[in-house]
Amino acid sequence: MATPTLAPGAQLPQATTDDDVEAVPLRRPWRWISAVIVLAIVAWFVATIATNPNLDFGTVGSFIFDARIISGVWLTILITVVSMVVSTILSVVIAAMRLSSNPVLSSVAWFYVWAFRGTPLLVQIVLWGYLGLLFDRVRVGIPFTGVEFWSIDTNTLVTPLVAGLLALTLNQAAYSSEIVRAGMVSVDEGQREAAYSLGMSPLYTFRRVLLPQAMRVIIPPMGNELISMLKNTSLLSVIAVLELYTQASIISSSNLKQVELLIVVSVWYLFMTSLLSIPQYYLERRFGRGSSRNLPPTPFQRLRGALNKRKPGPAPAPPTMITEVVGE
Incomplete structure (x- = not known):
C-alpha cells in the first residue's frame, strides 16, 4: 500500500467528523452582577464626595504643594529612613541574642522585646519626650564617686526630634527582631550543621549562610513594617515634631479647614506608601528566586506582553503539496 511522503513543513489535512464536541464556556452571571453592584457603589461614593458642598477642593489644591507641607513630607521621609535603618540593624543583633545559647544574652533580648x-508606641513617644522630667542632665563619669567627665542638659540633648527617633527606632526593633528570628528559624537546621562542619564560626554562619536564606521570609513583613513606620511618624505630633501631620494640624488650626488638610495629608501618605511598595516588590522577587522555578512577570513585563500580542504576527506560510508518493 502506498505511503504518502510529505515535503518539509507540510501538514496533512485533519479529518472532521460530525461527532466533534464544541466546548461552551461556563456562564457566570453573578460575576457580572456583583461587578455592576461594586461599580455602582464606587460611583455613588465618588459622586457624593465630589458634590459635597462642605468640601473646599480649592483649599486642597492650594495646600497640596505648600512649602510647609513639603517640609513636613521631607522630615517624615527622613524620620522613616533613619528609624528603619537603625532598627533593622538593631533587630538583627537582638534576634541573634534571642537565638544564642548564652542564657544572659537570650534573657536580655527576651526582656527587651517583651x-x-x-x-x-504613643506612651513610649511621650516618655522619651518627657525624659527631662526624670533626668535633668545626662552625665558621663564614674558612678558613686562624684567623678564626672562630661555633662549636658537633657532637653538640649534629647530634642523632640531625637525623642521621636528613639521611640520609633527602639519600638520597631522589638517587632523587627521577631521577624528576623522567624526567618532564621525557617532555615533548615542542616544548613547550620553543614556550616559548622566546614569550620565556620557561629557569627560567620549567621551572617553568610543563615541570614541570606532567611531574607526570603523576612522581606515581605519588613516591607509592611516600613509602611507602618511611615504612618506611625504622625504620632510624633504629640511632642511637636514638625512632620507632615503636625504641619497640616498647624495650618488647619489657623484656617479652620481641618477636613481639607486631612485630605492633603492622606494624599501624600498614599503617594509615599505607593513609592515604598516598589522596592519591596523587587526585593521580594530577588530573594525569592531560589524558591520558585518561574517567577511571575512584573507589571512592565505584563504590559510589554500585552502590547506584543496586539502587534500583527508574520503571515503563515502557504501549505506545501505532496511532492512524492512511494509505492511498494
Missing part, C-alpha cells in the same frame, strides 16, 4: 512590644 517591654517594647507590651507598651503602646
Whole structure:
C-alpha cells in the first residue's frame, strides 16, 4: 500500500467528523452582577464626595504643594529612613541574642522585646519626650564617686526630634527582631550543621549562610513594617515634631479647614506608601528566586506582553503539496 511522503513543513489535512464536541464556556452571571453592584457603589461614593458642598477642593489644591507641607513630607521621609535603618540593624543583633545559647544574652533580648512590644508606641513617644522630667542632665563619669567627665542638659540633648527617633527606632526593633528570628528559624537546621562542619564560626554562619536564606521570609513583613513606620511618624505630633501631620494640624488650626488638610495629608501618605511598595516588590522577587522555578512577570513585563500580542504576527506560510508518493 502506498505511503504518502510529505515535503518539509507540510501538514496533512485533519479529518472532521460530525461527532466533534464544541466546548461552551461556563456562564457566570453573578460575576457580572456583583461587578455592576461594586461599580455602582464606587460611583455613588465618588459622586457624593465630589458634590459635597462642605468640601473646599480649592483649599486642597492650594495646600497640596505648600512649602510647609513639603517640609513636613521631607522630615517624615527622613524620620522613616533613619528609624528603619537603625532598627533593622538593631533587630538583627537582638534576634541573634534571642537565638544564642548564652542564657544572659537570650534573657536580655527576651526582656527587651517583651517591654517594647507590651507598651503602646504613643506612651513610649511621650516618655522619651518627657525624659527631662526624670533626668535633668545626662552625665558621663564614674558612678558613686562624684567623678564626672562630661555633662549636658537633657532637653538640649534629647530634642523632640531625637525623642521621636528613639521611640520609633527602639519600638520597631522589638517587632523587627521577631521577624528576623522567624526567618532564621525557617532555615533548615542542616544548613547550620553543614556550616559548622566546614569550620565556620557561629557569627560567620549567621551572617553568610543563615541570614541570606532567611531574607526570603523576612522581606515581605519588613516591607509592611516600613509602611507602618511611615504612618506611625504622625504620632510624633504629640511632642511637636514638625512632620507632615503636625504641619497640616498647624495650618488647619489657623484656617479652620481641618477636613481639607486631612485630605492633603492622606494624599501624600498614599503617594509615599505607593513609592515604598516598589522596592519591596523587587526585593521580594530577588530573594525569592531560589524558591520558585518561574517567577511571575512584573507589571512592565505584563504590559510589554500585552502590547506584543496586539502587534500583527508574520503571515503563515502557504501549505506545501505532496511532492512524492512511494509505492511498494
